[in-house]
Amino acid sequence: MKVKQMISTAVLNEGIKYVEKNPLENMGKLLNWGEKILISDNHKDYARSIREILEQPENNWNVYIHRLFTEFDANVRRKVLTNFLVNASILGIPANEKMARKYNCNVPWAILMDPTAACNLKCTGCWAAEYKKTDSMDYNLLDRIIREGKELGIYMYIYSGGEPLVRKKDLVQLARKHNDCMFLAFTNGTLIDDELAAEMSAAGNFALALSVEGFEEETDMRRGHGTYKKVIQAMDILHRHGVPFGFSTCYHSRNVDSVSSEAYIDYMIEKGCIFGWYFTYMPLGKDAQLNLLATPEQREYMYHQVRKFRNIKPIFLMDFWNDGDFAGGCIAGGRRYLHINANGDVEPCAFIHYSNVNIKDVSLLEALQSPLFMQYRQNQPFNGNLLRPCPLLDNPHKLREMVHISGAHSTQPIDHEDVDELTGRTEQIAQQWGKVADQLWYSSASPTGVPIPEEVLQNAREVSDRAQVM
Numbered sequence: 001m002k003v004k005q006m007i008s009t010a011v012l013n014e015g016i017k018y019v020e021k022n023p024l025e026n027m028g029k030l031l032n033w034g035e036k037i038l039i040s041d042n043h044k045d046y047a048r049s050i051r052e053i054l055e056q057p058e059n060n061w062n063v064y065i066h067r068l069f070t071e072f073d074a075n076v077r078r079k080v081l082t083n084f085l086v087n088a089s090i091l092g093i094p095a096n097e098k099m100a101r102k103y104n105c106n107v108p109w110a111i112l113m114d115p116t117a118a119c120n121l122k123c124t125g126c127w128a129a130e131y132k133k134t135d136s137m138d139y140n141l142l143d144r145i146i147r148e149g150k151e152l153g154i155y156m157y158i159y160s161g162g163e164p165l166v167r168k169k170d171l172v173q174l175a176r177k178h179n180d181c182m183f184l185a186f187t188n189g190t191l192i193d194d195e196l197a198a199e200m201s202a203a204g205n206f207a208l209a210l211s212v213e214g215f216e217e218e219t220d221m222r223r224g225h226g227t228y229k230k231v232i233q234a235m236d237i238l239h240r241h242g243v244p245f246g247f248s249t250c251y252h253s254r255n256v257d258s259v260s261s262e263a264y265i266d267y268m269i270e271k272g273c274i275f276g277w278y279f280t281y282m283p284l285g286k287d288a289q290l291n292l293l294a295t296p297e298q299r300e301y302m303y304h305q306v307r308k309f310r311n312i313k314p315i316f317l318m319d320f321w322n323d324g325d326f327a328g329g330c331i332a333g334g335r336r337y338l339h340i341n342a343n344g345d346v347e348p349c350a351f352i353h354y355s356n357v358n359i360k361d362v363s364l365l366e367a368l369q370s371p372l373f374m375q376y377r378q379n380q381p382f383n384g385n386l387l388r389p390c391p392l393l394d395n396p397h398k399l400r401e402m403v404h405i406s407g408a409h410s411t412q413p414i415d416h417e418d419v420d421e422l423t424g425r426t427e428q429i430a431q432q433w434g435k436v437a438d439q440l441w442y443s444s445a446s447p448t449g450v451p452i453p454e455e456v457l458q459n460a461r462e463v464s465d466r467a468q469v470m
Helices: 002-021 023-037 041-054 060-070 074-090 092-103 139-151 164-177 194-203 216-223 227-240 262-271 296-310 364-368 371-379 396-406 419-441 454-469
Strands: 110-113 156-159 182-187 206-211 245-251 275-280 316-319 337-340
Touching (some): 074 092, 074 182, 074 194, 110 139, 139 164, 139 364, 164 182, 164 206, 206 227, 216 227, 227 245, 227 262, 275 296, 296 419, 371 396
Parallel strands (some): 110 156, 110 337, 156 182, 182 206, 206 245, 245 275, 275 316
């Protein structure tokens, strides 16, 4: 893969220089050439789709591509395209799949890890609050995880916390050392300054997802007075330095109207966001607030709004719970990503705080072969209706079963949350959403607009019916 990367990087860099002379005109020519050398049919299809978009000047994705070539620093642009598009995706995904077959376990596209559990905020309902604030992984351990990941073809690394930018010097150093990888950090945005933005621009391979809960009232309600203004200021700093960033929004019962509005999306685009990631509130830990759970009606509304905006706005939007049909169900458990908390516990997901192993004691590959991860591999997808992907929020019986079979323990040191108690909180909302999701899913065409063969629909119904009985 190293040889392929070197060749692909050299070719891509020359292609980028060519495109930059006239982005919209030359991009189409580059794609015509690219279709001839791409091996994967999927990648060829993507290239054809992009070329078709470029032939429509008013298309929102045409505008989006233009943004990518005009709003980034040139060094950032090259690094993102090389490390994210080539190393992590075009070459990385086939490498992940090859390793998964070789070792008979899930091998993810990305690794999410917490450099620290420390945070300068105390947000209402935050799942990270269940970890010890003194937990952290030192530089050498983070470096080892990345080195072992690259051996498995993993070139995408994401940080959460706590507040990962408490460790910003280490994170910038890791980005510079592993300059063939792409890095992203989820941050509350309050520690971003011109010095950090300049360092990120120089590295070129480090992006940020800034947590925002809507406009000022909704954001400060959960994150504290004055937080919203600091986040908006951080966006201005990053945009000025040509650093790629987007918004990360948790939607819940009290902010759906705000975060799903056209005004919100337009403002995020105006501030420079190139992507937006939506998460839904999860009732984890002793301070869980069930009244913050989005209702089935609100979740369905988010489903429609995000898909509508994807067709008209120049920004890449994703709803991790409602986009199960695009992702093939749950992406956790190493299928597309995994989570390593600040104590080193290797968890299937940032929202699933159970584990069999600690990365300080085992290799990354051994962690992927651990009992709970193998349970994920054997049970995914957890529902024939891919709009019900989650083993906690949508299929709580599946999480309960997997934790018991694997003998995984709670990784929450504050309350050691029992899986039966946790899943008991989501039983009712899972049943309610199931009725709504089934109405969306079992139509004459799938939510993606592609007709579903009747035999596939019937099989999905049978899987879903069995899930209801268990």
